[in-house]
Amino acid sequence: MNAPDHKTWCRLHAWLALAFRVYIGGLFIYASIYKINYPAEFAETIASYQVVPYFLVNITAVVLPWIELITGTLLLAGIRPRAATAILGGLLVLFTLAIAWVLFQGVPIGCGCFHTIEDPISWKTLVRDLAWLAMTAYIFAHDRLFHLEEHFMMKLKEL
Amino acid sequence: MTADMESAAQPLFCRDADGDPSGALARRLFQLQTLNEASFELSRLASAQEIADSFLLTAMGALGAVQGFVLVMTAAGVRRALSIRGFPEAETAGLRDDPGRIMQTYCSGVKPGKPSPPSRPHILFAGKTSGPMLFPSGTVILVKWVMDDECGFVGLGPKIKEAYSGEDRDFLISLTATFQHFLGRAFFIEEIHRLNADLQSGYAELQDSLAASRRLGKELDRRVYHLRAVNDTVNELSGLLDSGELMQRFLLLSMGAVSAARGYLALFSQPGEQRRLVCRGMEEAVLAEASGSRISRLVTRMLFSGGQGGGSGGLRRGLAVDAEVLTQAGLPADMPGVWFVVDDSRFGFLGLGDRLTPAAFDPLECDFLLTATGAFTVFLRNAGLYEEKNRLIDNLAAQNRELQETLDCLTRSRQEVDVLKAAKQRITELVRCEMDRVGRVSVMDFVLILCVSLAIGILFNSANPSGVGLLPSSWSRPAIQAVDPSLARSRLDQGAAVVVDARPREFFEMKHIPGAVNLPLSLFDFVYGMEMADLDPAREVVVYGGNISRRYDDDVAALLIERGHSDVKVLSGGLDAWEKRGFPVTP
Numbered sequence: 001m002n003a004p005d006h007k008t009w010c011r012l013h014a015w016l017a018l019a020f021r022v023y024i025g026g027l028f029i030y031a032s033i034y035k036i037n038y039p040a041e042f043a044e045t046i047a048s049y050q051v052v053p054y055f056l057v058n059i060t061a062v063v064l065p066w067i068e069l070i071t072g073t074l075l076l077a078g079i080r081p082r083a084a085t086a087i088l089g090g091l092l093v094l095f096t097l098a099i100a101w102v103l104f105q106g107v108p109i110g111c112g113c114f115h116t117i118e119d120p121i122s123w124k125t126l127v128r129d130l131a132w133l134a135m136t137a138y139i140f141a142h143d144r145l146f147h148l149e150e151h152f153m154m155k156l157k158e159l
Numbered sequence: 160m161t162a163d164m165e166s167a168a169q170p171l172f173c174r175d176a177d178g179d180p181s182g183a184l185a186r187r188l189f190q191l192q193t194l195n196e197a198s199f200e201l202s203r204l205a206s207a208q209e210i211a212d213s214f215l216l217t218a219m220g221a222l223g224a225v226q227g228f229v230l231v232m233t234a235a236g237v238r239r240a241l242s243i244r245g246f247p248e249a250e251t252a253g254l255r256d257d258p259g260r261i262m263q264t265y266c267s268g269v270k271p272g273k274p275s276p277p278s279r280p281h282i283l284f285a286g287k288t289s290g291p292m293l294f295p296s297g298t299v300i301l302v303k304w305v306m307d308d309e310c311g312f313v314g315l316g317p318k319i320k321e322a323y324s325g326e327d328r329d330f331l332i333s334l335t336a337t338f339q340h341f342l343g344r345a346f347f348i349e350e351i352h353r354l355n356a357d358l359q360s361g362y363a364e365l366q367d368s369l370a371a372s373r374r375l376g377k378e379l380d381r382r383v384y385h386l387r388a389v390n391d392t393v394n395e396l397s398g399l400l401d402s403g404e405l406m407q408r409f410l411l412l413s414m415g416a417v418s419a420a421r422g423y424l425a426l427f428s429q430p431g432e433q434r435r436l437v438c439r440g441m442e443e444a445v446l447a448e449a450s451g452s453r454i455s456r457l458v459t460r461m462l463f464s465g466g467q468g469g470g471s472g473g474l475r476r477g478l479a480v481d482a483e484v485l486t487q488a489g490l491p492a493d494m495p496g497v498w499f500v501v502d503d504s505r506f507g508f509l510g511l512g513d514r515l516t517p518a519a520f521d522p523l524e525c526d527f528l529l530t531a532t533g534a535f536t537v538f539l540r541n542a543g544l545y546e547e548k549n550r551l552i553d554n555l556a557a558q559n560r561e562l563q564e565t566l567d568c569l570t571r572s573r574q575e576v577d578v579l580k581a582a583k584q585r586i587t588e589l590v591r592c593e594m595d596r597v598g599r600v601s602v603m604d605f606v607l608i609l610c611v612s613l614a615i616g617i618l619f620n621s622a623n624p625s626g627v628g629l630l631p632s633s634w635s636r637p638a639i640q641a642v643d644p645s646l647a648r649s650r651l652d653q654g655a656a657v658v659v660d661a662r663p664r665e666f667f668e669m670k671h672i673p674g675a676v677n678l679p680l681s682l683f684d685f686v687y688g689m690e691m692a693d694l695d696p697a698r699e700v701v702v703y704g705g706n707i708s709r710r711y712d713d714d715v716a717a718l719l720i721e722r723g724h725s726d727v728k729v730l731s732g733g734l735d736a737w738e739k740r741g742f743p744v745t746p
Contacts, residue, residue, distance in 0.1 A: 039620055040627045044681075047708035048663075054708050055634075058627045062620045066612035074608070083604035108665050156590045 010142075017142035020135040021075055021085075027132070028072030028088060031114050035065035045112030049098050050105075067091070075139075078147035082140060089136040096129040183326075190330045193221040194337055201341035205348050207231065211240040214338040219244060219315065221334065222327055226297050226316025230254055231342065234271040234308035236262045240342070245316060250295035261293050265303060266310035273308075280304040280335040282328055283312075299323065302335045306343065313338070385523045388416050392527075393534045402426075402542040406437045409535045413509055414439060416531070417524045420513035421494065426539075427451035429504040440513070448489035449508075457488040458498050458506045475500035476532045478525055479508070495520070497532045501539050633713045639720070642728040644737045647701045657694060658730075659719070661704035661711035672703065672737060673745045680714050687722065696723045703730035703737070 035042040043061035046052050052060055067087065074084040095113070102109060102121050110118035111125050197217045204210045211229040219227045226245030232238050236259030243251050253261065262269070265283070283301040294301060298314040300323050305311075313335050318327075392412045399405040406424050414422040421440035427433070434451060436443055461477050476499035479485060482492035490496075494512035501507065509532060520528065620626040642650075650656040651674065658675040660667045667677040678686050694700075700719055704711040712729045719727045730737065738744060 036619065037623070038625055039623065040625060043627055050706050050708045052708050054705075054710050055631050057708050058631070059629050061627060062629065063609075063613050063616040066616040066619070067608065070608055070612050070615075080604050080608075082600045083608065086600050087605060087608060150594070153590055153594045156586070 013138075013142035014145050017139050018145045021078075021081070021139050021143050024088060024132065024135055024139065025072045025076030025084075028068045029076070032065040032068035032072065034115055035061070036069065039065075042112065045110070048107070048109040048112070049102055050107070051098050051101060064091075077149075078151075079149040081143055081147055081149075085136055085140045085143070089133065089140065092129060092133045092136055096126065096133060099126050099129055186326065190221065190326070190333075193217065193330075194333055197221075197334060198337050198341070201337065202344075204341070205345055205352075207240040207342055207345045207349065208242070210338065210341050210345050211242040214334070214341075215242045215244055215313075218313070218331060218334050218338075222315060222323070222331060223318045223320065224299075224315040225319060226295070228254060228295065228298075228314050229311070229338075230258065230261070230314075231309060231311040232258045232262050232266075234262070234266075234269045234273075234310070239309070239346075246295040246297060250297065253293045254295070257293070261312070262310060264293060265312070266305060269305055269308060269310050271308055276305075277307065278303075278305045280311075280313075280332050280339060282332065285323055285328060300328070300331065302331055304335065304339055306339065309346075311335075311339065311342070381523055385527050389527055389530050389534075392416070392531045396534060396538045399538065400542050400545045402539055402546060403435070403437075405535070405538055405542050406435065409531070410437050410439055410509070413528065413531060414511060416527050417511055417520060418515040419511035422496075422509070422511045423494070424507065424509050425449060425454070426501070426505060426507040427454055429455070429506075445491055446489075450489060453487070453489045454498075454506065454508055457484065457490075457508075458500060460484075461498055462500070476529060476536065478520065478528065480519060485510075497528045499532045499536050501536045501543070505539075505543075631710065633710050633717070636717055639713060639716045640728050641731040642701055643731050644740050644742060647728075647730055648737075648740075648742050650699060650701070656699040656701050657691075659691075659700055659702045659704075659715060661702055661715035662706075663711075666704070670734065670744050670746070672734070673743055675703075678715055680709075680711050680718075683715065683718055687718075694724075697725055699726040699728065700724055701728050701730050703733050705729075705733050 039058070039061045042065065043058050046061055046064075047054070047057050068091065071084040071087045071091075074080055075088060099111065099121050103123065103126060108120050111121050112118065113125075197214065200213055200217065201210050204213055211231065215227050215229045219225070224245075228243040228246060228251065229240060230238065231240040238258040241254060241258075243254060280302050281304070283303045285300045287299065292298070294312070294314050295316075297316045299317045300315050302313040303311065313331070315323075315331070323331075392409075395412065396405060396409060399408060406426065410422050410424040414420075423439070423441060423446060424437045425446060426435040429451070434449075436446060438446075457479065461479060462475070476497055478495070479488075479498050480495035482495075485495065486492045488508075490508060490510060491512065494510035496508055496510035498508050499506065509528070617629070620629070647656065647658075651658055651672075658672050660671045660675040660677045661680060662671075662677075663679045663681070664677060667675075667679075671677070676686075676690055678691070700716075702712045702716040702719070704715070705713060712733065716727045716729050732739075734744070
């Protein structure tokens, strides 16, 4: 049995990246919905991490879910996907660091990733976030299928 | 007069009767008298034939001959006079039929146009002759004479009683001489008569010629007038370039030339049967039936029938005067005129009526009409060409204008195309730039996404019923008095102050100042009611518990002040500063 050639590998990577892209994009859109609706609770979550200065807590609670929603949507649709992936990756890095910090501090709080009331942060949470971060990196490296923007630009270029 | 002569001769004859016993004198007298009478008689006669007849009778009577002839011929053998008496018919055939032969035989010296020397009358022979002879066989005495180019013979048959004597011969010669004389006179008279007749005929001819020349002169005058009219017409028409004016002028000139009071000129064009009509002295309605097709048929018939001045000889015009023909073509029958063909597609008819003379056109008028019509067709063609040229020039000008407009339009379009090209170029560049950007990660994208999120988030939060305030509430109220940890400890130790831990319960349970009351912000009302409702409002309260993310101490202190506590202070530096001073915490 012959080993798959480079082209096949590339296609495999691209399709896998597309699957990750859909997953991560959908994940962030889902995560943003509740936080957008209840900014006060999310502000408490942020404050519980004790990472953000008190005067930035509320504004972060208001803006961060929208960043998640918009970048998730852009990633899912394939509009500026690399920029969206980068932002999402950056957010995941921040979240992972925050979780690591909380774990290191031993503060007994919930993650607050999707809802206010969740199980307290644990190593599993950190691993999960690291897995998502790896997916994001994979998307950044291999994603090239079904980019709405590229499709649109190709049409424009044909004109 | 004769009576006088006889009375004069009588005494002489009678007186000498006795003195002349042989009768010689009497015979002599008789002969003289005869000569005289003959002279007298012959002098009254003018014609040569009459003179010859009279002479022959006189000579035969005087000499007593029963047969005789007289023949006078010209040198060419033409008989001038012939008189025959007493000879049988058969014997005179030579005299009647063959004078040339006689001339050749007896007068060979006489040639026409070359007068021979004249010979007086002389006896050619006397007495019976033997052998063949051109003259009648009974001829006994023959006298011949030649004068100028004439030759004459007098022949007599035998006398009744005796033979011819010498006197008889002399008498005959004398008588012949007289005859010759009168014959010559008669010839002169005849010549004079002939000349006179010639003169008269010449005069008559002259008169005829004169009359003819007068007629010719008149004819010439008319022809000159006609030619002048044609010339004037041609000159007048030659300056006109407008076909309508040309038609008007030609009609007027034609009417003037043939003295017509009414006239029309119709011009037809084959395609579409267009008709142009010019009328003078009549209504156009008269020509309502004259359609192009009917006139066309007339013209075609005339062209191929070769009528008067018709299509023969290359002429494409002619007269049409027959009333029936005109009626068939729908034209007024009383207005004859000229049909003409201008070119392949145009033809027409010139009709003229109410002329001063009701007769048909005379040849000059016909000639004028045909010539003038010929000139008219030429000028009409020229006018048509001129108008066509003007039309073409106008067309050309219009086309030029259109071309100019098209060029302007093209120029504008080209400019637009250039602009569009530039726009396309720009768009293409933008697209290429954007395409490039799709694969890259740019700071602008981050900024854009952040800004959009910020704007939407703030807007949504302001509309959200469960929205939060964006700025910390501590910034909008008076600063709460702070207390140094050392001072706070001394006050606690003195029992003068109550310590309140404002943090959430989990943090309180992890670490807190001994004796502190846990009063979390989220459970403030509930815990306050349970644990601090009895507290003296004037008692000093020291609040701590702020961290980097939340000013719990500040918020709780503000609520306490709201509840009426007058001496509320915030622990300066919080729990960290407390611990740093080495003050006790639990657990």
